[in-house]
Amino acid sequence: MSAAEFNHLYPVGTPVLAYPGIRPEDGPDDDTLITRTRTEARVSGSGGDVIWVDGHGAYISLTHVDPISEEQWRQARIDRDETTTARRAALLEAVRTRPTGWKPERAAFALKRLGFGWVSERTARADLEALASDGHLAPVTEVVIRHYDLAGGAS
Secondary structure (H helix, E strand, O other): OOHHHHHHHOOOOOEEEEOOOOOHHHOOOOOOEEEEEOOOOEEOOOOOEEEOEOOOOOOEEHHHEEEOOHHHHHHHHHHHHHHHHHHHHHHHHHHHHOOOOEOHHHHHHHHHHHHHOOOOHHHHHHHHHHHHHOOOEEEEEOOOOEEEEEOOOOO
């Protein structure tokens, strides 16, 4: 779909699923954004049809943006929040069994083993940071490597 066609069908603020990397059917990706368009679509300097969405700093190809209904948008956000809560609880339990040295790569691997499918290191990092923010984990800074341990030391 061209930028002009997209703009004719979908105004700024349209709810969308956006895939900054690759589409999910093409393989695992860092993220699926449940968001809204924040600009009209346009042609990029390289000639591709692109759009900017809320919560993402770069443009995304229109081939990686799926408009959805308001109800689908609301349900996707509910589903994402429930999945995030379950994933973080499972990660915290994994940390409790081995309380030191949790980096995003290790967390992503553990989550895959726990049945959460492919989880990006960016998502795993956000989960570790959220658990630290909630007081469950303590960030540990070494020379250049940062990892997370169970707060209050190993128990």
